[in-house]
Amino acid sequence: MKTKEKTKNLTKVIDNFLRLIFPPDIKCIFCGCDINHFYDRPFCDKCAKTLSFNIGNRCRICDEPIENEAIICDNCQKRKHYFKHAYCPFVYKDKVRESLLSYKMDNKRYLSLAYSIMITKYIGEDIKNFDVITFVPMTRKREKERSFNQSKLLAEEIGKIVKLPVVECLKKNYDTKEQKELNYKERLTNLDNKFSVINSEKIEGKKILLVDDIITTCATVDACAKLLSKHASEISVCAVARNKLHKNIIDRI
Ligand SMILES: [Zn+2]
Numbered sequence: 001m002k003t004k005e006k007t008k009n010l011t012k013v014i015d016n017f018l019r020l021i022f023p024p025d026i027k028c029i030f031c032g033c034d035i036n037h038f039y040d041r042p043f044c045d046k047c048a049k050t051l052s053f054n055i056g057n058r059c060r061i062c063d064e065p066i067e068n069e070a071i072i073c074d075n076c077q078k079r080k081h082y083f084k085h086a087y088c089p090f091v092y093k094d095k096v097r098e099s100l101l102s103y104k105m106d107n108k109r110y111l112s113l114a115y116s117i118m119i120t121k122y123i124g125e126d127i128k129n130f131d132v133i134t135f136v137p138m139t140r141k142r143e144k145e146r147s148f149n150q151s152k153l154l155a156e157e158i159g160k161i162v163k164l165p166v167v168e169c170l171k172k173n174y175d176t177k178e179q180k181e182l183n184y185k186e187r188l189t190n191l192d193n194k195f196s197v198i199n200s201e202k203i204e205g206k207k208i209l210l211v212d213d214i215i216t217t218c219a220t221v222d223a224c225a226k227l228l229s230k231h232a233s234e235i236s237v238c239a240v241a242r243n244k245l246h247k248n249i250i251d252r253i
């Protein structure tokens with residue numbers, strides 16, 4: 001067995017062992033204190049007071065927080081999206097940001113259940129509008145390096161909660177320069193041809209919920225939704241958190 005494969009298996013064993021001793025579904029995901037309402041709210045009341053819930057006025061399309069009374073944000077007024085709605089229960093900052101960074105970098109895959117509970121609660125009754133769930137893919141190389149695709153894990157947990165099939169229908173062909181290192185225009189062009197559709201017969205005419213972990217410029221989900229729209233009848237997207245676009249990025253469009 002290759003060393004990488006061994007490490008991956010060992011990580012899984014350790015993860016399962018830790019879950020046995022410290023069941024993740026009785027602890028607040030932010031401070032680790034005991035709670036008895038995990039499947040309703042996977043965090044304690046004290047943390048709840050400090051969390052960046054996405055509950056203020058926000059864009060009807062991309063779910064970005066808006067500081068004035070506008071219905072559609074500046075960005076969505078300028079640019080067409082290939083998805084109908086975005087659903088993001090949190091704003092990407094403070095404890096939520098720390099938690100998501102830890103989810104990816106420290107391999108805390110058990111957090112996907114808590115995040116998925118929050119996403120499905122936020123989507124609410126609208127979940128009836130979807131036929132299948134899919135996710136933003138990683139290249140095989142990147143997935144091996146990280147040992148898991150954070151968006152795929154979320155999609156699988158959401159699928160279990162709402163009892164919808166999860167279909168792998170996108171492939172990432174090669175790695176792009178990390179999106180966060182790029183400006184807005186570069187982010188949009190950086191993704192051209194990086195994705196392709198697989199298993200298209202499984203999504204023909206279907207209404208799709210596309211899962212990502214964080215949405216910032218919408219460039220990634222738009223690139224995926226554009227491809228999916230050639231087969232699916234409708235696409236909406238969801239993520240754990242909405243990263244607010246800074247005004248200087250919008251001005252550079
Ligand atoms: Zn807490």
Ligand SMILES: [Zn+2]
Pocket residue numbers: 059060061062063064072073074075076077
């Ligand atoms: Zn918007």
